[in-house]
Amino acid sequence: MQFIPNILFAIALILGIGFFAKNVKKLIRNIKLGQDVDVSDNKSQRWKNMTMIALGQSKMVKRPIAGVLHVIVYVGFVIINIEVLEIIIDGLFGTHRLFSKMGTLYGVLIGTFEVLAALVFVSVVIFWVRRNVIKLQRFWKSEMKGWPKNDGNFILYFEMVLMTLFLVMNATDVHFQDMNSGNVISQYIAPLFSGLAESTLHIIERSAWWLHILGILVFLNYLYYSKHLHILLAFPNTYYGKVNPKGQLNNLEAVTNEVKMMMDPNADPFAAPEEGAEDEVPAKFGASDVQDLNWVQLLNAYTCTECGRCTSECPANQTGKKLSPRKIMMDTRDRLEEVGKNIDANGGEFKDDGKQLLGDYISTEELWACTTCNACTEACPVSIDPLSIIIEMRRYLVMEQSAAPMELNNMMTNIENNGAPWPYNQMDRLNWANEE
Amino acid sequence: MSEKLKVPTMAEYMAEGKQPEILFWVGSAGSYDDRAKKISRAFVKVLHKANVDFAVLGTEESNTGDVAKRAGNEFLFQMQAMTNIEILNAYEIKRIVTACPHSYNTLKNEYPQLGGVYEVLHHTQFIEELMSSGRLKLKSDSTLNGKRITFHDPCYLGRANEVYEAPRNLLKSLGVDLVEMKRNRSTALCCGAGGAQMFKEPEKGDKDINVLRTEDALKTNPSIIATGCPYCNTMMTDGVKAKERESDIKVFDIVEIIANSEEL
Ligand code: SF4
Ligand code: SF4
Numbered sequence A: 001m002q003f004i005p006n007i008l009f010a011i012a013l014i015l016g017i018g019f020f021a022k023n024v025k026k027l028i029r030n031i032k033l034g035q036d037v038d039v040s041d042n043k044s045q046r047w048k049n050m051t052m053i054a055l056g057q058s059k060m061v062k063r064p065i066a067g068v069l070h071v072i073v074y075v076g077f078v079i080i081n082i083e084v085l086e087i088i089i090d091g092l093f094g095t096h097r098l099f100s101k102m103g104t105l106y107g108v109l110i111g112t113f114e115v116l117a118a119l120v121f122v123s124v125v126i127f128w129v130r131r132n133v134i135k136l137q138r139f140w141k142s143e144m145k146g147w148p149k150n151d152g153n154f155i156l157y158f159e160m161v162l163m164t165l166f167l168v169m170n171a172t173d174v175h176f177q178d179m180n181s182g183n184v185i186s187q188y189i190a191p192l193f194s195g196l197a198e199s200t201l202h203i204i205e206r207s208a209w210w211l212h213i214l215g216i217l218v219f220l221n222y223l224y225y226s227k228h229l230h231i232l233l234a235f236p237n238t239y240y241g242k243v244n245p246k247g248q249l250n251n252l253e254a255v256t257n258e259v260k261m262m263m264d265p266n267a268d269p270f271a272a273p274e275e276g277a278e279d280e281v282p283a284k285f286g287a288s289d290v291q292d293l294n295w296v297q298l299l300n301a302y303t304c305t306e307c308g309r310c311t312s313e314c315p316a317n318q319t320g321k322k323l324s325p326r327k328i329m330m331d332t333r334d335r336l337e338e339v340g341k342n343i344d345a346n347g348g349e350f351k352d353d354g355k356q357l358l359g360d361y362i363s364t365e366e367l368w369a370c371t372t373c374n375a376c377t378e379a380c381p382v383s384i385d386p387l388s389i390i391i392e393m394r395r396y397l398v399m400e401q402s403a404a405p406m407e408l409n410n411m412m413t414n415i416e417n418n419g420a421p422w423p424y425n426q427m428d429r430l431n432w433a434n435e436e
Numbered sequence B: 001m002s003e004k005l006k007v008p009t010m011a012e013y014m015a016e017g018k019q020p021e022i023l024f025w026v027g028s029a030g031s032y033d034d035r036a037k038k039i040s041r042a043f044v045k046v047l048h049k050a051n052v053d054f055a056v057l058g059t060e061e062s063n064t065g066d067v068a069k070r071a072g073n074e075f076l077f078q079m080q081a082m083t084n085i086e087i088l089n090a091y092e093i094k095r096i097v098t099a100c101p102h103s104y105n106t107l108k109n110e111y112p113q114l115g116g117v118y119e120v121l122h123h124t125q126f127i128e129e130l131m132s133s134g135r136l137k138l139k140s141d142s143t144l145n146g147k148r149i150t151f152h153d154p155c156y157l158g159r160a161n162e163v164y165e166a167p168r169n170l171l172k173s174l175g176v177d178l179v180e181m182k183r184n185r186s187t188a189l190c191c192g193a194g195g196a197q198m199f200k201e202p203e204k205g206d207k208d209i210n211v212l213r214t215e216d217a218l219k220t221n222p223s224i225i226a227t228g229c230p231y232c233n234t235m236m237t238d239g240v241k242a243k244e245r246e247s248d249i250k251v252f253d254i255v256e257i258i259a260n261s262e263e264l
Helices: A004-031 A043-055 A064-080 A082-093 A098-102 A104-132 A147-171 A174-179 A186-193 A198-225 A227-240 A253-263 A295-303 A309-313 A325-345 A364-368 A375-379 A386-400 A406-418 B010-015 B027-032 B034-049 B066-070 B074-090 B101-110 B123-132 B165-173 B209-218 B230-242 B254-261
Strands: B022-025 B095-098 B119-122 B148-151 B224-227 B250-253
Touching: A004 A082, A004 A198, A004 A295, A004 A325, A043 A227, A064 A082, A064 A104, A064 A147, A082 A098, A082 A104, A082 A198, A098 A104, A104 A147, A147 A174, A147 A186, A147 A198, A147 A227, A174 A186, A174 A198, A198 A227, A227 A295, A253 B074, A295 A325, A295 A386, A309 A325, A309 A375, A325 A386, A364 A386, A375 A386, A386 B074, A406 B066, A406 B074, B022 B034, B027 B034, B027 B230, B034 B230, B034 B254, B066 B074, B066 B101, B074 B101, B095 B101, B095 B123, B101 B119, B119 B123, B123 B165, B123 B254, B148 B165, B165 B254, B209 B230, B224 B230, B224 B254, B230 B250, B250 B254
Parallel strands: B022 B095, B095 B119, B148 B224, B224 B250
Antiparallel strands: none
16 A cells, blocks of 8 residues: 555656647647748757757846846746656655755755745746736737636746745655755745644645646646747747848749749740659748648747737837737647647548638738838747748738739839839939939 | 939940949839939939949849838749849849848848849948048038937848948947937837838728837937938838928938038
């Protein structure tokens, strides 16, 4: 009978990690639904970006209050999780605070964890206040209703509970309090329980211990459904993020081939296509659904933390237009999830559901409101590029559907005919030199 | 007063078997837009003052395709790009200077994949170079001394290509009182013209972007709003009009400010 806790623990661990692995597999499969894109260039710049932006949080601190609080939560969370290692070993082998054999070092470690736990708790409370009491505008935009809003708060409650459990566990651990080393914070919590018998304390300590580790396992599995996925994906995402100048839009190779053919007077339009050339021509230009986007754009969608920094800097959004770059990312993720579920339900094959990203999620009104100003890509703390998705969808509208706004069609006709966006004569192009 | 500016073309250079130091890429706005044409002329005057050997493509220049690309028309963009590249390469152009950040961005970043590789400079970068090499000397007792001027960062010069200081350095060297808007450099607000917005009505909203940006500028209490882009210039000029401040606040391109202060 004495091994029952160990066995239960092992089962919880296997289930928790097993489910997580299953979700990760699904995540990777969904991301791979995107088109291939070559990201093998600029390796050292990419490593540098990841180190600075994800590990070093360089973009987060651009907004100092949120930035500093986030650094605390981030550092706290990573470091406190070292403690999880001890919990797992204790849980599996029935030991108690195995690492305490380290002596003073243990006290220093746990002391640090306790301070961090308290700081994380306070930061998370401030985050909650910013969202729910101060009601920072960017958390109350129209795309932040329902699940996204609740999700943001759930995570904060989760972290509050986990930190509380950790501190209570230490406060009610009689041996640990007796050691009187490392209990920097919990010694002030211990008196709250002072009237209780040692056996009761033990029960509270054990409960806190179990809830803490189970909480972490639940949290791990919550990630897949949450904006909190960024704690993992921020790393690959900043690595694969854009390394070219922000103003540079990608070149459509397939178009290049066709334009070259059109412009080359020697090209034989009836010549048989080169071997293998057939499958290089994409089924369509631009994107109307998530499968037309490339996999980095889909990774972007899963990485988005819904912080709304992009939207709060977006000139279109600030002037009341429907466009919100955050919504572009959230829509992409929602549609990708829908496509993924469709594939699961249909034995691994996507069945046309009569829906697509364009129209059913993102409207043309949003797409045409973008000034391509790159404020969103500059603001994003995890190198997401909403603009590239907007452009890809405009490409579909224009090249596949000829569905540009009328004024833009006029502008493009002018360029085709006169080499300028206005209806002026090409031969007058140098007249400015003679006018005043 | 209609004074004929000397603006040599590449064809003329070619006929003489010579190669200019730089090609001045005028751009569609700089060629046809009444307001932007003045910027082109001001830049030419500054080039003459510094004795720069330059040429334009003239009637052989065509739209870079920037707007078409941003509107989603990659076909039209690439047709424009390849036509231009054919001419630029035929003239063996190495160095291009332009007063339009959109042309600058497209020529610099989007032409290389299509076979057009050049060194491309924004006119403020080139003028800064002329000054630091001593080829262009500005009067120190300029009428601009102490004038409050704020600079609006064009998206395609600033965030898109991280050129923030060249325009500011020029303004400072004129001795003006450069006052920054609250959102400047990488956080500057767009004027509202980019991404083909210049050519269409804005979507439904509660305000125009250029008015919002003009309000940013007005908060610095400037006598001049300086820009480095013909589209920003139009947008800010309209914004100042919308705010009914055109009598006391002027919108100028940096090269116009230089040309004016030098009485060119
Ligand atoms: S690039 Fe488009 S979506 Fe992004 S901030 Fe600018 S206008 Fe908004
Ligand atoms: S795209 Fe980036 S800035 Fe925008 S909400 Fe997502 S994480 Fe935040």
